Amino acid sequence: MNQDYIKPNNWSIIEEGFEPERVKSSESLFSLGNGAMGQRANFEEQYSGPTFQGNYIAGVYYPDKTKVGWWKNGYPETFAKVLNAPNWIGINVNINGEALDLYRCKSVRDYRRELNMQEGNYERSFTAVMQNDLEISVRITRFLSIERDELGAINYELEVLNSDAEIVFEPYIDSGITNEDANWEEKFWKTLEVQNEERQGFIISKTLKTEYHVCTYMESRLLKNGKILNISPEGSSEEEKISHHYATKVKKGEKVSLQKFAGYVTDMNHERPGLIDAAKGVLEEAFETGFKNLLQEQKQAWAGIWEMADISIEGDVKAQQGIRFNIFQLNQTYLGKDARLNIGPKGFTGEKYGGSTYWDTEAYCIPFYMATKDQEVARNLLTYRYNHLDKAIENAEKLGFSNGAALYPMVTMNGEESHNEWEITFEEIHRNGAMIVAINRYVNFTGDYEYIPKKGLEVMIAIARFWQQRATFSTQKEKYVILGVTGPNEYENNVNNNWYTNYIAKWCIEFCFENLEKVKTEYTTDYDRIMKKTSLTEEEIQNIKDVAEKMYFPYSEKYQVFLQQDNFLDKEIIPVSELSKSQRPINQKWSWDRILRSCYIKQADVLQGFYFFENHFSYEELERHFDFYEPLTVHESSLSPCVHSIQAAVLGRMEQAYEFYLRTSRLDLDDYNNEVKEGCHITSMAGTWMSIVEGFGGMRVVDGKLSFNPRIPEQWKSYSFKVNFRGQVLKINVAPGQTSFTLEGEKPLELYVKGELLTVEPNNLVTI
């Protein structure tokens, strides 16, 4: 069911009208994050209706005991879970003895949520008549500070419209929380210390097993008509909870508000004994600055992000809102400051999928962060995998590989595998290839070749070794085959010679040895270090190269296309367009075996290869493969539409490209898959950015230069975006028949537009 309640708006996500059945979906859509922590848009006050509570701390996870139907050798013992963290947003409100609870009010009107993406805050307001007939008006503003990423702030303002009344605010912090997604209904947190100090409260708790120590803290002030009341609250602390009790009498029409500063400090960034002191420091600075100034600071911080990352679209407010929502959520999830962190598929908006890191990061997210942030950010994402190399080697050893072969995990928090379905964990090995694609993209885009001798080459060697050990020689085909894999299309399992996997394997090997040669001649010290560390012999190199040279690729002479896998053409080939709507989505309607033996493709598979290795194929080849595979694709992965949008644009099919663009950009806002209540699809949002920049804008890097092939959907008047390319920022504006470039930088920049070389001078608009 599509959302239809989000108002079209260029800069905000707006909901009007209170509908309890929308609460969980809105909790996802209005989520807040600042890269270090995040939370679903749960209500501050008590709410007895259906809700999905979620607060998250980046990098803090729990290795839940694996749950499987039938144990198989090689399954990981544990499964890292995204952790619901202690709640610091809670503010219970009591008026004349009745608790405010929107689910129990006699009526609610003027209910409105606004996620102000431009300024990075979230406001909720409503007027309600309570059971005791008091009519109240409420407005809450909340944000997570980008500048001070351990700090969150809430201003909870209330007015009683029809009477004098006694109001009690009860801000609290609570570490007695549970996960929705817990395999064995165990608790993941243990509370260690509860320290209650007048206006301040601190709870130290630790995650079980992983032993992350977290201090959840709060401090509040009560204001009447804008002035701070010098009230000392009554405090009460329970085993896992601290509440402060601020009571005041108000006259009809008087505004009273509670300001609460709160958040987490953790032992990822502080010494354990100093956690409470660190929290006190954050609070002191926050109160010195004050809520209004913090809000202003927040606006500026977001202005800085938008300055670089914004894509503006003229003439299509839904498209505009979609792309900004995507860019906003990506920046809320990951800001690239910390190489220990990564981009979880649900970000800070839900628990589903566990783990923080999929191949999504390498395949979909890196281009966005590379082009809209400092290049250090993309390098941090690569370094994250470099730091996990030993664990990837261990992971491969568990599956019977040896001699330094690495298999990166399908899902991970700390480098260890966190997925446990054999057809994915053991067989969806193409993920290894994306690691190398990301390195190639990074070096191509940034020109930072040094990453390869310093870190990347070791990863390449480990992965080349994996491919060599994983392939087997078919005496029938006189070629190397890769048996028993799952490709990007997870609707086929345990197939042989998935073309995408075989192709990326061959490419990984070739790319590895090209670079080995280059490092050998140009970075001798690194070369010696690496050769010593990896003990790579000439014989092994030859064996690995042999696999690449003799790799098998299934091909249909009849259709003149590479086959998704050996037996693809044994399937009944019936286009999706002939499938009844009642049968879709097939992943909700069909049993798994039926999906597996059908020809339907979940997401780009052969076409994913054509996307990564576009320049290996001709326009005609792309067209033929697109026309063969897209009609069989059900796009039931959030990662599917963007690749197809880009390719449709390359093929000049702008209507189709636009359709895919809308689907990817408004996937969550319009709730295409009826699942936004579980959280937003964060990683695929980077694909939305690619749809515009690489799809419509046609941006590529060719011979170390940016290249564009601008097109524009006919629904749009113009669109513009910026790209941070090798230390200079290029702004591109595309309108029908006219593209203009502006360069913020110091040196002239050569680039290609539709294949023609063009030089853009700094601060000088070029229009063609």
Next chain:
Amino acid sequence: MNQDYIKPNNWSIIEEGFEPERVKSSESLFSLGNGAMGQRANFEEQYSGPTFQGNYIAGVYYPDKTKVGWWKNGYPETFAKVLNAPNWIGINVNINGEALDLYRCKSVRDYRRELNMQEGNYERSFTAVMQNDLEISVRITRFLSIERDELGAINYELEVLNSDAEIVFEPYIDSGITNEDANWEEKFWKTLEVQNEERQGFIISKTLKTEYHVCTYMESRLLKNGKILNISPEGSSEEEKISHHYATKVKKGEKVSLQKFAGYVTDMNHERPGLIDAAKGVLEEAFETGFKNLLQEQKQAWAGIWEMADISIEGDVKAQQGIRFNIFQLNQTYLGKDARLNIGPKGFTGEKYGGSTYWDTEAYCIPFYMATKDQEVARNLLTYRYNHLDKAIENAEKLGFSNGAALYPMVTMNGEESHNEWEITFEEIHRNGAMIVAINRYVNFTGDYEYIPKKGLEVMIAIARFWQQRATFSTQKEKYVILGVTGPNEYENNVNNNWYTNYIAKWCIEFCFENLEKVKTEYTTDYDRIMKKTSLTEEEIQNIKDVAEKMYFPYSEKYQVFLQQDNFLDKEIIPVSELSKSQRPINQKWSWDRILRSCYIKQADVLQGFYFFENHFSYEELERHFDFYEPLTVHESSLSPCVHSIQAAVLGRMEQAYEFYLRTSRLDLDDYNNEVKEGCHITSMAGTWMSIVEGFGGMRVVDGKLSFNPRIPEQWKSYSFKVNFRGQVLKINVAPGQTSFTLEGEKPLELYVKGELLTVEPNNLVTI
């Protein structure tokens, strides 16, 4: 690790010497059962060492909530579990205030268990020095009555060797039990009523969800020097337990014994309100008869079973012990009296595998029961499936099939699917074929054709429909293909065109329509009923037949063999003999993906087809396929060696046939797979019987006549077995160069020996 502590003996399983680490294995091997209930050989008295407690009631199960890693459409909501039932064997023993516990004794000597298979009882005896330095001698006899299948009996005899002493026996019944195999650690039983009446105790408990009501009961007598003491015990009843406290003082050398009669009556066989009365009735008759007479009755009952089922082997005590252990366990598990019951893979010896019914019953067990029991027993096994037909149709509907197509469950208790791994549950569909093979075997052997018009044909039509809907037409091959299956070799998943599956599918269809024609002409009333019930149209018949006619079979011209599946030859073909021992068993050493892409075969797959359809192929074809596939087979299923033993015998390779025979017959006694502690492999025991009768004896049914092709392993002097063929019993004795037949019956019997027709007259030895 092989067992080496079981003493070779023709009629008994004997263990000598107390080793705590062997207790769990012995608990399996010394299990008792009488078809209606059974139990592991747990100690009666308290035991604080490692033990696996198990008591089971045939047909009483619990639908545990399914546990999976990642839910897939079509998975069953529940998973039937073999239920650990209330304990009635418990007798705590206390001597001068110290509890007898073998794990805590200062020393244990003369420890001995004997499972007397000939007489159907189990004896345990030992001499122990307790912590209080009392030296005691104990001898316990236990059996589950075959004649009175709700009754068990224990005689617990004790003597204090070095002192006078006060002895307390505390017989108890306890319904506060749990399952080792519980997905969510829930309780499966609820105790409803605890009724304590002087010497008698009754606990009514019910299984949760399935609501089986069971009365567990007991009554005991204390005897000194063989005379009943007229003691009224002190009783104590707790929430889920009743204990009776029999105290007596004995002089050194006096023998005291507790006789306990106990067991279950259930609402499967009695009205719920009358359960306690029914138990009282069983007790009254038991005490009237007395322990000694019951033991005598038991011996006679087993003599009756052995009279028909025994296979005697001269000259090879280990082989003799092996086959008798197998025959004994099969008869303990299933006696064929009740069409609601079936043969669980662990019988009453453990919980593993859940559910009671696999395709093992049809593929392996039916020939044994058919030849050694009244033909009603085999008919009951077929009827079990006929009664589940509606559920099999529902099961297929859940997977998207329609119009009365049936898919029998992989594992079941009540007709519903109880397995939940997609590659098995959804894809190991060949199990459907075994249902029809069993019908064919039954009719062939018994001549009871009427089973087909009355019941079998409906099953055949539903299964033929399934195959038609499951096959797809490959335009490439211009044949029907069956995609995405798991064959009998579960070490390949989601493969295309598993030869065995395709072959059995084609055969099922052909067999169905052959019989439809016959029923149409010979059983008109049944035909009309069936056609009305199934709404089978001529068009549908043609569609189904078309699938059989155009079925595809993968074949290798190079090797001149049918291929296990389309892509088998893409694998690296390396015989098991070249695999290092350190790598085996591969299911314990390798990750699942590695197993899947290897060429290693778990159990007969193509050869299973050659076994079922032996007369469709020539000797040369069998030889070629055996030589191709057997060397790639790791026999890591208990069901594997028997088929290979039979085929090796057909090929005249008696050394190999004998090796496989030993492996199947002593699988548990010698603990080949180091897992007997989990229970015995009951269903494969029927395969052991087949190894001798069909393998060495070469018994077949040809044109409605028995046919033999006797061979004998050179290790044996002779062997003999009996076959109940169409109401007459034929005894066959095979010695080197000489086979003799004796017929217990009234009419002469024509049979083939090595292809020559021979007539055996009743009660007249024929030797050739």
